[in-house]
Amino acid sequence: MKYRSVFDIIGPVMIGPSSSHTAGAARIGRIARHIFGEQPERVTIHLYGSFAKTYKGHGTDVALVGGLLDYDTHDQRIVDALQNAEKAGMQVTFVPDDEEPEHPNTARLILEKGDDRMEVVGVSIGGGKIMITELNGYPLKLTGNQPAIFVVHHDRHGAVAAVATVLARHEINISYMEVSRRKKGQTALMVIETDQPVNARVADEISRLPNMLKVATLD
Structure with a gap:
């Protein structure tokens, strides 16, 4: 180890x-x-x-x-x-x-x-x-060792790419990403750990994207 x-x-x-x-x-x-x-x-x-x-x-x-x-x-x-x-x-x-x-x-x-x-x-x-x-x-x-953003969203094509595009535009680098869903086509949870904190302005921008339901951040 x-x-x-x-x-x-x-x-x-x-x-x-x-x-x-x-x-x-x-x-x-x-x-x-x-x-x-x-x-x-x-x-x-x-x-x-x-x-x-x-x-x-x-x-x-x-x-x-x-x-x-x-x-x-x-x-x-x-x-x-x-x-x-x-x-x-x-x-x-x-x-x-x-x-x-x-x-x-x-x-x-x-x-x-x-x-x-x-x-x-x-x-x-x-x-x-x-x-x-x-x-x-x-x-x-x-792990909670890095900043993270949690996005509950409709399970639709392009949802993950849309969030990643916003983070890239604000020069926030993704270190780890995981997407979980209970059933295809319903709701899903996107968990993204980042190298930089996701501030409230960026989180609000993501929340206004199509298919987003709830956004939370962890500094």
Whole structure:
């Protein structure tokens, strides 16, 4: 295995006893918050594998909620995240699940505000690293290490090319792209990781393209 930096070996700067159960959990919560685009009013968190067995003892609960409050892994406020969430008006429910996941450190987060609802599955793979493996039922592989744009769109010819053209016009380079769909000709999810952040102006331009339904970005 090739390491890119010393932090891949010793793990991230963090609050809590475990890079997998604390730092990784905080990153899952924070990425979910950023994809959702704002603080949710209600969150239901299903925990699987070792997350379900040890989430209180290892601080997985406070880490996930801290991430949902947009706290970074080293933020001292993570310790008080449950109380802070209550003060901020965010209701959080934990559901330990007996189902055996593909990876032992798995969480399914359901974020809601008004009529908006988003479901994210995240996996903590060790050393503070994570993988987002599902978004609203669409499979994907997202590390959160680079900026990304998420586009829900009608499954029509030219949709992917249209988005890529806008990014190219703004000199945003694509480093990774994945398109998932549940059924041919219906809706699909385009996930694009980029070398440069996609700002709000570019995201708005993409949202106004034909066949686009929803656009979200991750810096």
